[in-house]
Amino acid sequence: MNHLVLYAHPNPASFNHAILETTVKALEAKGEKVIVRDLYTLNFDPVLKGSDFEAFHSGQSPADIKTEQDYVSNADVITLIFPIWWTGLPAILKGYIDRVFAYGFAYAYSEDGNINKLLTGKKGIIINTHGTPTEIYDATGMTDALRKTSDAGIFEFVGIEPLEHLFFGSVPQVDDNARKEMLTQVEAKISSLF
Template sequence: MNILIVYAHPEPKSLNGSLKDFAVQHLQNAGHTVQVSDLYAMNWKPQVDAMDNTAWSGDMPFNPSLESKNAFEAGTQSADIAAEQEKLLNADAVIFQFPLWWFSMPAIMKGWVERVYAYGFGYGVGEHSDTHWGDRYGEGRMAGKRAMLVTTMGGWEPHYSERGINGPLEDLLFPIQHGVLHYPGFDVLPPLAFYRTGKTDETRFAQLCQAYAERLDNLWNTSPIPFRKQNAGDYAIPSLTLKDEIAPGEVGFAAHLNK
């Protein structure tokens, strides 16, 4: 299988760097083809701007969505964007590995999403009608591919529990897993989280690697998070709200899980 690791940490010798290196070696030893987008090492440009379309004329005010659409359709995207899109298209599974900074992915990875998910590639795909509101949330260009988050944090696991001060981890990651991954069609696997990373010695590192290996070995037989699909009948169109008979009485993130 072809596996892409999108990785964000500025220090190659960090725990994240060591875990990423372990994952690459483990996957290759299992016979997989692995590509890594090491965003800091690549000096990835995170900001969306007019230079993302090499044919931008400058005659009109810069419209990010419109220029993204124009560049994708005309084949005039900047080379770095096109290269990452090609990696995504070739991948059977994508792993996003990053430290949880301020309750989200690092800014450089968010910038990767904003630029690589171009209009016509990651969004703005499919027909809009009375029964179908675009190919998204379970459909789209990434349909049939798997994705998984691997994230590290300094806090204790109870801090991220249902009654923990930081809120449940599944809620914190919902915007990423549902909005960034499920939206363009990925089957999203449960995340792998490593806590109290500042307390990692050699023994614990070996334990983390074992946990990572088990998840990697089961990429294709782990059940995805059961997010509801937008166009499968659970949502009214065009309001895109759950129909009254679907998960009655439930609200918030949990209502969008088909439990």
């Protein structure tokens, strides 16, 4: 299978980067093909512009968007790895979704007003970290809200079947042994899925 990993964390020494490395190694150990798009390293422009809309409507995506859409088109599985900031996606990843998962590419409306999910047949995985303890996110409904906005609001909206959504809380506060256990969970989950 072809895997596209969209990674969004600016610090190459972050725990998110360790998750990225673990994910890639687990996939490659299973013989999977993996392409990583590190949005910060790419300096991806997250700002959706009026000119982007004009290009979409004319059927000509801007070159940077077309490049990413080609990666998405060729992927069987799309994995998002990112920290939860302000209870949402980092701006660079939100902008990636805004620009790349565009109308006419990822979804469209039919004449009867229904949504045509243009990425149907693909699978999705999301791996998140956050500083808040998991128990607080669970108790306040934040974990469920994040599942709805990401799994349903992004993946399912365009036809991508969510396979897994892993959350790791208290990451800055826990010790290295706890983080190693989190990486073990990532490796085990990825290995079990493919």
